[in-house]
Amino acid sequence: MKSYLGAIRAIIWKDLTAEWRTRESLTSMLVFALLVVLIFNFALELDIQAQESLSAGVLWTTFVFAGTIGLNRSMALEKDRGCLDGLLLAPVDRSVIYFGKVIGNLIFMLLVEIIVLPVYSFLYGVPVFQPGFFLVVLLGSIGYVAVGTLLATMVVQVRTRDILLPILLFPLTLPVIIAAVKASQGFLQMIPFDEFSSWLNILIVYDLIFTAVAFMVFDYVVEE
Amino acid sequence: MIKKPRLLSVLDVLSGMMILAAAGLVFFYAPVEQMMGLVQKVFYFHVATAWVGMLGFIVAAVAGIFYLAKRTEQWDITGFAAVEISLIFFLTAIILGSIWAKPAWNTWWTWEPRLTTAAIVELIYAAYLLLRQGVDDPERRARFSAIYAIFGSISIPLTFVSIRFLRTIHPVVIGTAETAGKGGFNMDSPMKLTFFFSLAAFTVFFVDLLWHRIRLGKLQAEVEKLRIDTYSNGM
Amino acid sequence: MLSRLFVPDTINYMIAGYVVVVVMTFGYIGSLILRWRRLQGEYQRFETLRKDQD
Numbered sequence: 465m466k467s468y469l470g471a472i473r474a475i476i477w478k479d480l481t482a483e484w485r486t487r488e489s490l491t492s493m494l495v496f497a498l499l500v501v502l503i504f505n506f507a508l509e510l511d512i513q514a515q516e517s518l519s520a521g522v523l524w525t526t527f528v529f530a531g532t533i534g535l536n537r538s539m540a541l542e543k544d545r546g547c548l549d550g551l552l553l554a555p556v557d558r559s560v561i562y563f564g565k566v567i568g569n570l571i572f573m574l575l576v577e578i579i580v581l582p583v584y585s586f587l588y589g590v591p592v593f594q595p596g597f598f599l600v601v602l603l604g605s606i607g608y609v610a611v612g613t614l615l616a617t618m619v620v621q622v623r624t625r626d627i628l629l630p631i632l633l634f635p636l637t638l639p640v641i642i643a644a645v646k647a648s649q650g651f652l653q654m655i656p657f658d659e660f661s662s663w664l665n666i667l668i669v670y671d672l673i674f675t676a677v678a679f680m681v682f683d684y685v686v687e688e
Numbered sequence: 689m690i691k692k693p694r695l696l697s698v699l700d701v702l703s704g705m706m707i708l709a710a711a712g713l714v715f716f717y718a719p720v721e722q723m724m725g726l727v728q729k730v731f732y733f734h735v736a737t738a739w740v741g742m743l744g745f746i747v748a749a750v751a752g753i754f755y756l757a758k759r760t761e762q763w764d765i766t767g768f769a770a771v772e773i774s775l776i777f778f779l780t781a782i783i784l785g786s787i788w789a790k791p792a793w794n795t796w797w798t799w800e801p802r803l804t805t806a807a808i809v810e811l812i813y814a815a816y817l818l819l820r821q822g823v824d825d826p827e828r829r830a831r832f833s834a835i836y837a838i839f840g841s842i843s844i845p846l847t848f849v850s851i852r853f854l855r856t857i858h859p860v861v862i863g864t865a866e867t868a869g870k871g872g873f874n875m876d877s878p879m880k881l882t883f884f885f886s887l888a889a890f891t892v893f894f895v896d897l898l899w900h901r902i903r904l905g906k907l908q909a910e911v912e913k914l915r916i917d918t919y920s921n922g923m
Numbered sequence: 924m925l926s927r928l929f930v931p932d933t934i935n936y937m938i939a940g941y942v943v944v945v946v947m948t949f950g951y952i953g954s955l956i957l958r959w960r961r962l963q964g965e966y967q968r969f970e971t972l973r974k975d976q977d
């Protein structure tokens with residue numbers, strides 16, 4: 465058990481140090497996310513009234529788009545540098561690779577969110593600083609990344625890999641996104657917690673289901 | 689030359705006759721619904737095609753599981769065949785639903801849970817086709833499509849639950865639950881008979897089509913092998 | 924009889940609906956037949972090619 469966690473930590477650490485050297489993924493995700501917010505500002509005329517009800521949707525769309533970039537890049541790098549083959553040869557359980565990559569991708573996505581949220585709050589005065597809301601962001605990202613990592617691992621082995629990930633990923637993760645948007649809306653619009661608490665439960669259930677299934681089929685994605 | 693099995697010919701005739709009989713029931717036996725008028729007759733085939741679409745996706749997911757367990761080409765061909773047929777029938781069901789929605793609720797599209805889920809299902813399996821197209825190695829293609837089909841079959845019910853839940857908490861202006869109630873109707877027994885017979889007819893038709901499509905897939909695999917053999921020997 | 928007058932006239936929608944059903948099903952069956960024939964032809968071509976080689 466200890467070596468299992470150690471191996472996961474090693475993979476995460478590898479990703480983080482590689483990223484720290486260039487900071488390419490994080491900066492691209494971040495700049496992209498801010499651009500999406502900017503486009504939404506003009507496309508939706510996000511004035512104070514409109515953003516009340518739209519903020520949750522705008523934020524999650526931004527996270528999801530930025531997340532796709534990160535996922536695509538993290539697996540493409542593994543493949544191009546031949547790291548994936550190396551990882552697969554390592555004498556560890558395949559699920560170690562899966563969870564290592566999931567947590568690594570999750571950290572990237574959360575870092576982007578941690579920067580985007582205050583900026584968004586600064587621009588529009590949205591009350592993002594609530595523990596409950598942070599929990600929703602975390603849970604939504606977990607569900608998204610759990611499926612996304614699996615599909616990204618699949619997509620890098622495909623000829624049309626650059627365009628395929630969002631097409632495969634968006635419709636599958638829709639239940640997670642719906643639940644995350646609804647739960648976020650509850651917090652951001654200051655709706656009484658009882659009225660939307662069920663969305664939080666749904667989100668947790670979806671996370672569990674998706675992570676479990678992705679974990680079970682991951683072996684089949686990387687076998688060779 | 690691949691010989692056509694006798695049973696398949698029987699099934700061809702049977703499904704053709706059953707569909708015709710179902711159409712006969714729809715047009716000449718089932719009464720005209722008083723609130724909606726003749727357009728209500730679309731309902732029988734609308735539900736039947738949607739049912740067949742669902743059936744196909746369940747078959748695809750089951751075939752995916754069997755493929756991962758057994759690794760025989762047969763299951764990959766079956767899964768692909770089921771998805772293709774389902775895409776056609778689901779598309780038909782969506783268009784019929786839209787045709788129904790126009791006179792019933794005066795809009796071509798409502799974000800009603802079933803209709804919305806059907807649209808998302810189409811997108812998921814369109815993505816499935818794109819995925820297949822992007823992989824050249826047959827073994828890998830089969831493996832990835834199986835995984836994606838299984839994942840799709842898990843995501844779809846969850847999507848349905850979410851949207852259903854969404855609509856009950858937050859009714860929207862167009863196509864609310866109340867107007868949906870107005871667009872509905874009660875079935876009397878001739879209608880019920882027509883309804884269930886249509887379901888049965890389309891189920892038989894589905895099995896027939898699936899069989900044909902699997903045969904087509906096998907022939908395709910055969911030709912592919914021959915092509916590789918010929919060119920690798922000839923060159 | 925009077926209630927008959929109030930039944931809305933939606934026959935156009937019904938016809939449109941069944942035209943869609945017919946077009947979709949026959950279109951698909953047609954595509955199956957077409958693909959089958961093409962593959963059958965290819966199959967035979969390869970068979971004869973192989974016989975020539977032997």
